[in-house]
Amino acid sequence: MVLDIFAIAFTIGLAIAMSLPLGRYMARVFLDRPTWLDRALVPVERAALRAAGAHAAEEQDWRAYARSLLVSNACMWVVALAVLVLQGVLPLNPDGIAGMGPTLAFHTAVSFVTNTNLQHYSGEAGLSYLSQMMMTWLQFVSAATGIAAFVAIVRGLGGSRIATLGNFHADLMRAAVRILLPFAVALALLFAWQGVPSTFAGAVQVETVEGDVQVIARGPVAAMVAIKQLGTNGGGFFGPNSSHPFENPTPLTNLASILAILLIPMGLIWTSGEMLERRGFARMIFATMLALYIPLLVVIVRAETAPPAAVLGVGADAAQGSMEGKEVRHGAALTGLWAVSTTITSNGSVNGMHDSLTPTGGLVALSGMWLNNIFGGVGVGFINMFVFIVVTTFLAGMMTGHAPALLGKKLEAREMRLASMVLLLHPLLILGGSALACWVWTSAPAAADTLGWLGNPGARGFSEIVYEFSSAAANNGSGFEGLGDDTAFWNIATGLVMLLGRYVPIVAPLALAGALGERPTAEETPGSLRTDTVTFAAALWSVVLVLGLLMFLPVAMLGPIAEALTQAA
Amino acid sequence: MTRELSSGLRAVAVTLVGFGVAYHVLVWGVAQVFFPQQAAGSLVRAADGTAVGSTLIAQRFVRSAYFHPRPSAVGYDAAASGGSNHGPGNPDYRDALRQRADAIQERERVRRAEIHVDMLTASGSGLDPHISPPTASLQVARVAAARGLEASAVGRVVEAQVQPPLWGFFGKSRINVLELNRALDEAFGRPHAEAARGAHGATR
Numbered sequence: 001m002v003l004d005i006f007a008i009a010f011t012i013g014l015a016i017a018m019s020l021p022l023g024r025y026m027a028r029v030f031l032d033r034p035t036w037l038d039r040a041l042v043p044v045e046r047a048a049l050r051a052a053g054a055h056a057a058e059e060q061d062w063r064a065y066a067r068s069l070l071v072s073n074a075c076m077w078v079v080a081l082a083v084l085v086l087q088g089v090l091p092l093n094p095d096g097i098a099g100m101g102p103t104l105a106f107h108t109a110v111s112f113v114t115n116t117n118l119q120h121y122s123g124e125a126g127l128s129y130l131s132q133m134m135m136t137w138l139q140f141v142s143a144a145t146g147i148a149a150f151v152a153i154v155r156g157l158g159g160s161r162i163a164t165l166g167n168f169h170a171d172l173m174r175a176a177v178r179i180l181l182p183f184a185v186a187l188a189l190l191f192a193w194q195g196v197p198s199t200f201a202g203a204v205q206v207e208t209v210e211g212d213v214q215v216i217a218r219g220p221v222a223a224m225v226a227i228k229q230l231g232t233n234g235g236g237f238f239g240p241n242s243s244h245p246f247e248n249p250t251p252l253t254n255l256a257s258i259l260a261i262l263l264i265p266m267g268l269i270w271t272s273g274e275m276l277e278r279r280g281f282a283r284m285i286f287a288t289m290l291a292l293y294i295p296l297l298v299v300i301v302r303a304e305t306a307p308p309a310a311v312l313g314v315g316a317d318a319a320q321g322s323m324e325g326k327e328v329r330h331g332a333a334l335t336g337l338w339a340v341s342t343t344i345t346s347n348g349s350v351n352g353m354h355d356s357l358t359p360t361g362g363l364v365a366l367s368g369m370w371l372n373n374i375f376g377g378v379g380v381g382f383i384n385m386f387v388f389i390v391v392t393t394f395l396a397g398m399m400t401g402h403a404p405a406l407l408g409k410k411l412e413a414r415e416m417r418l419a420s421m422v423l424l425l426h427p428l429l430i431l432g433g434s435a436l437a438c439w440v441w442t443s444a445p446a447a448a449d450t451l452g453w454l455g456n457p458g459a460r461g462f463s464e465i466v467y468e469f470s471s472a473a474a475n476n477g478s479g480f481e482g483l484g485d486d487t488a489f490w491n492i493a494t495g496l497v498m499l500l501g502r503y504v505p506i507v508a509p510l511a512l513a514g515a516l517g518e519r520p521t522a523e524e525t526p527g528s529l530r531t532d533t534v535t536f537a538a539a540l541w542s543v544v545l546v547l548g549l550l551m552f553l554p555v556a557m558l559g560p561i562a563e564a565l566t567q568a569a
Numbered sequence: 570m571t572r573e574l575s576s577g578l579r580a581v582a583v584t585l586v587g588f589g590v591a592y593h594v595l596v597w598g599v600a601q602v603f604f605p606q607q608a609a610g611s612l613v614r615a616a617d618g619t620a621v622g623s624t625l626i627a628q629r630f631v632r633s634a635y636f637h638p639r640p641s642a643v644g645y646d647a648a649a650s651g652g653s654n655h656g657p658g659n660p661d662y663r664d665a666l667r668q669r670a671d672a673i674q675e676r677e678r679v680r681r682a683e684i685h686v687d688m689l690t691a692s693g694s695g696l697d698p699h700i701s702p703p704t705a706s707l708q709v710a711r712v713a714a715a716r717g718l719e720a721s722a723v724g725r726v727v728e729a730q731v732q733p734p735l736w737g738f739f740g741k742s743r744i745n746v747l748e749l750n751r752a753l754d755e756a757f758g759r760p761h762a763e764a765a766r767g768a769h770g771a772t773r
Contacts, residue, residue, distance in 0.1 A: 003738045010739070051583045053576055071570075072577035079581055095648075125649050137589030141580075169580055176584065181592070188596045189603075195625055198600035198608040203648055206612070206620040208628040209750060210635070216623055216647040218610040223596035227588075240650050243693030245625040246610070251740025308686070310663050314670045315681035316689055320701065324662065324690040325652040328639065328699040331741040353652035353693045362656075460656040482654035567658045 001305060004333035008301065011255060011337065015262040022263055023270025029178050030151050030171075031275060037182055045177040052169055059164035062514025065152050066507045068168035069145060073113050073503075076141060080109035083134045084127075093128035094202025095217070100126070107491035108135075114502035115142035115377060117228070117235030117348055117477035118494060120486040124217040124238045129200060132237055136224045140176050140184075143231025143264075146379030147175035149506045150268060151275075153383055156513025157407060158276040160521040165514060179264070180231060188226035190256055195249035196222040221246055229260035232377040234348025234477040242338075242351040243327050254330050254351065258338055265345045265375035268382050278407065280532025285385060288537045292374045292544065296364050297340050303360035304336040309567065325356030336361060343368030346377035348477025355455060355464065355480040359564035362463060362480070363556060369467075369474040370552045371544060372426065377475060380502075383509050385544075389531070390419040390512070392543045396529055396536070405528060408521040415515060418508045425504055426473055427551050429497045433469035434555060438462075440489060453490075455482020459566065463559035468494060473501040613747060622747055623647075627698045630750065633676075633715035634760030636700070636708050638746040639687055640669060643695035652693040665691075677711050699743035702731055712753070716760055726752050 028035045060068065083090065088099035100108065104120055111118045112135050121127065127135065148171035155165050192198045197218040205215050221237045225247050228235055242248040242257055269289070273282025307318030321332030330338075335352035342349055343365045354365055368374065373384035390406060394416055397404030404411040441447045448454065454461035464480040471478055472494035479485065485494075522528070530536060600608040612620045622628045627638040629645045638645075642653035655662035669689045670681060688704045705727050713720040730749045734740040754760075 003734070007734075007739045048583050048587060052579045067573055068576065071573040072580045075574070075577040075581045079585065122649065122651065133589050133593050134585070136593060137585050140588040140592075141584050169576055172580065173583075176588065181588075184592070185596065189599055192596065192600035192604045192607060195607045195611050197610045198597050198604075199610070200597065201609070204610060204612065204620060206622050208622050209747070209754075210628075210630055210632060212629055212645075214622060214626075214628055214645065214647055216610060216626055217650075220593050220597055222600060222608075223593045226596075238650055238694070240652060240694040240696075243652070244650055245694060245696055245698055249611075249625050251735035255735065255739055308657055310657055310666055311686050311689060313663070314666050314689070316670055316684040316686065317682055317703070318686055320686040322657065323686040324655060324657070325693045326690075327692055327694065327697050328687050328701055329697075329740055329743050334740065351693070353654055355654040355656060356652060356693075358657055455654050456656040456659050458658065460658060480654070481652075482656070563656070563658060 001333070004301070004305065004331065007334065008297070008337050011258055015259050015266060018259065019263055019266035020270055022267035024274060026179055026267055026271040027274030029174060030271070037178065041178045041182060044181075045173055048173045048177055049170060052173060057170070058167055060167055061164050062152070062156070062510045065165050065168050066510050069149065069506070070503065072169070072172070073145060076138060077109050077113045080112060080134060080138060081105055083131055084108055087128040087131045090128065090130050092130035092133070092200065094200075095128070097126065097128045103488045103491035104486055107495045110495045110498050111477065112138035112233075112235060113142055114475050114498045115146055115231070115233055115346070116472065116475040116498045116502070117233045118472055118479065118498065119235055119239075119477070120491060122239035123236060123241075124219070129219050132219060132224055135235060136227060139224070139227045139231050139233040139235065140180055141172065143180055143227070143233060143378045144172045144176035146377055147179065147268070148172045148379070149510065150379035150382055151175075153386065153509050153513040154272050154275045156517035157386070157409070159517040161519070162517045165510070165517060180227065184226045184230050187230060187256060187260055188222045191225055191253055192222040194253045195246075196225055196253065197246055198222040218246065226260070228349055229257050229347065230264060232261065232265060232345050232347040234342065236349060240353070242349050243325070243353065245327075248351055251329060254334060257349070257351070258341055261338075261341050261345055261347045261349070262375065264378045265381045268379060269375070272382055276407065278532065281407065284532050284537045284540075285382075285389070288540050288544070289374045289385070291537070291541055292371065293340070293344060296344070296367060297337065300340045300361045300364040301333050301336040303358045303364070304332040306358070308358070322356070322358055325353030327351065339365050340368055342478060343476060344371070344374035344376070345381065346372055346474050346476045348471065350478050353481060354467070354478055355482040359460075359560045359567065362467070363560035365478070366463070366467060366470055366552075366556070366560065367549060369470040369476050370427075370430070371548045372474040373544065373548070380475070380505065384505060387419050387422045387505070387509060388544050388548065389540060390415060391423060391547065392536070392540045393529060393531070395543065396539060400529070402527065402529065405522060406516075407531065408524060408528070409516045409519050410522070415512050418512045422505050422508045423547060425500065429473040429501055430466070430469045430552070431555065433473070433493060433497050434466045436493065437465045437469070437489075452484050453487075455480075455484070459559055459563035463563065466555050466559050469497060472497040475502050613751065624745060624748055625698055627692075627696045628747060630746065632760065633711055635750045635753070636705060636712060636746050639697045639700060640689070640691045641695040642691040645696065647696055650694050650696050652695060653691045673707075677707055679707055683707060698745050698747060700746055702742050702744060705744045705749070716753075716757055718757060723753070726756055
């Protein structure tokens, strides 16, 4: 246990330490300053931009930026849909996987374009190699989309009387080529060295030592797993994701994966500070996020490493903690660390089955998604926290009797409306979706048989429903996989939730940032609100908890808390 | 709008070729050259060159002369991997715990308190290739008896197979079941065909 605590502290310390130079690098990339990777990457970026057309040079206001973002994402969705439906007849399909059904293809395409990577198909059994490669492509561009949106919003926040926020296509290529690509290649090669397969040969059939036949699926895995983690995508090659030994074979890949989950989300906080030239502001945000992360981490690790009552009940040695759905090489504590890290960053990859987490552990995972702003997804994590900062600034203004101003920019009614809309949409999608599913369940005759949805009885079953909508709304992608989710209802419902949960919290803040950018930056006076102080951090922390978490208390009571309280020894 | 569409489609084409194809080919190429064994799936081969499995993928062992891997919710199917997705309160899960505990107790002839969690629970992937050192120790007596060996001789092979945590603290100590069984075969020869093979306390 002591070693586990040290391992966790080591991992987080290392993540923070690595995020600082990475954040600075990313800032230099977007500020057009020279970096050490330029010689290798700038030519690639230039070639890509040339191929993408001259339009990539125009400056865009927030409306044009948002339009470019939505249209290009829509084009990606169309291509993905075509590939998935036709995968049975397209090349690179050595194991003969059939084309996807229409609602599943709709859902999967939406899922990967929105950086969610919710997978209602089962990994290696559902996709051909070509489709896996196409999903890898989407993992790059969806992550780059998030980073581009982040950069545009930071420009709006920091600019004074600017009419434009940059060019979406230029930002997209820059993010993909100069940030995601080099680190993905390095990580992929590390994974390949450690044993993650990288082959286009089909599954291999072996006769085992005892004479059984075993068909071992493999494929071009290493490349996908690297960007899966770095881009907070989460969609794995195999169904069990990073609990599969081919995606996460050793403690070293486990460490590298957890770092990859956290690095760019953490780094972008520092990047915002560099780009805004307000490092104190960035430090305040980072500290607030840590102050939300660490308590969640402590709770889940304690819950997962505690001797499970069911095991004690059969009289066995329970020192290892809860190991159902977990892997021996990682252990319960590190799986807990992964579970909280993946849900706060809307990554969604797992190295243990979340439906087998303890009720408390499951609640932590849910909380991470309900908040969705503790480091968060690449780009969008900062954006989500930015919305909370706007609200906190407004409340602080109310409390102190000053007109609210953030970083010298006045906040007016329109900005507050946009911020409130974004804030309320998230719980609306989750709670509304869950309510709809419960209504369908209660209306169906003999629901357990006719619908076949829930893998676990009682409160855990309810949690499966809530988790699925939380994961879709937060663009996370993990699941309580006991849920039988490859049905028309789940595919369409979560597909719509993913679309709204992704694009409204990007477009509305773009509008907000556009408006702020047009305003002049006021001089800081002794009376202005300081956002780089402990006081503001404490206020932000409180606002996040009260406005972000409190309204989920009823479903938490009905799900994980009820389960924890009623669990017989 | 047509300009937007044409920009969008060009972005799609460029990124698709770049990241969907070129990136994959780059990684594959380097992996094939520098890490060919791992790239192919870390396959383990018998003396005659045929593949008998992968070091990273658990396979079923039920004979008394071999160490058994963790339970699998998918029957060690490496083309349809998965976990049980049972919550800790699920009655099916609790039944499975009891059945496995009974089976292990009967097969290994040990007290319940000596059975560790990893042997009672299904792994997340269904293909966990490792067991914990205490779980291996549990099986030593049975394996030694089945092979007509001293327990200490088998114990020494087990000891040599323990992989420590990374840098001494990251991850867990573990033993790869397939590699352990092959080490046994190499040291002491393949075991004789078993008289009664039946459904020996299935580790499912």
